Amino acid sequence: MTEQINYTTNPNVDWTTPMLDLHGVNKKYLEGTDAEVHAVRNADFKVYKGEMVALMGPSGSGKTTLLNLIGGLTPATSGSIQINDIEVTDLNEEERTKLRRNSIGYIFQHFNLLEFLTAEQNVMLPLLTQGYSDAQAKRRTTMMLRELGLGGRLEHFPSELSGGQEQRVAIGRSLITNPAIILGDEPTGDLDRSAEEGVLNMFRRINKEKKQTLLLVTHSEWIGSKCDRIIRIENGEIVQTGLEVTS
Ligand SMILES: Nc1ncnc2c1ncn2[C@@H]1O[C@H](COP(=O)(O)OP(=O)(O)OP(=O)(O)O)[C@@H](O)[C@H]1O
């Protein structure tokens, strides 16, 4: 597939700096068995610094797998995955954890909140891990949760929150450290349109103000239309990068 960088309407994009660079990435689950699933096939694409990109495709097409490969949560069967020039596939477990902690905001499809921590504590945790004082972390967290419409839910545990509220806590946790890249797995899947719009505006604002790069898995064509471009995956194969030559 010939790629031409022709997208210029988002002035925040630095087209000289790929934040994500995938080359010939394959993922096979249960490799070599009769039940082998070739979940990602020869994926080859870039996401540039400051882009806000949607990743779309049918259920089971490999979106979560692709995000897990990029975040170093699942090992690739073959291929190269670079984040900001760091080869993820070369890193050991500890280095991958460090990369995630320092550079990646990960919003999981199923939230993965810590059940024994309150909303506030869940969001604060990444800051405390980075060495912020309790008071500093609390201040930032309160602001973030207020902005997400959860100012009245700071002391609630995940089991006391609705699905959409849990999702917003997960979003807060991923954004609180201002990571260079945000990987969102259906980050607005459990939200109604008004909450979805609020989160989308927040994503756009951090993209604009802090030049953060976002890759957002979504089933919503509406969200897709609000992103800079749409990468489409079908049956494990990238069928559209949104940067194809159109002439
Ligand atoms: N741990 C696993 N072991 C074996 N097969 C898996 C595993 N995880 C995912 N798969 C398979 O890999 C394929 C891609 O799954 P994936 O979760 O990446 O899809 P998805 O695009 O995120 O779907 P959805 O939109 O439903 O979340 C599916 O066929 C799935 O059954």
Ligand SMILES: [Mg+2]
């Ligand atoms: Mg998924």
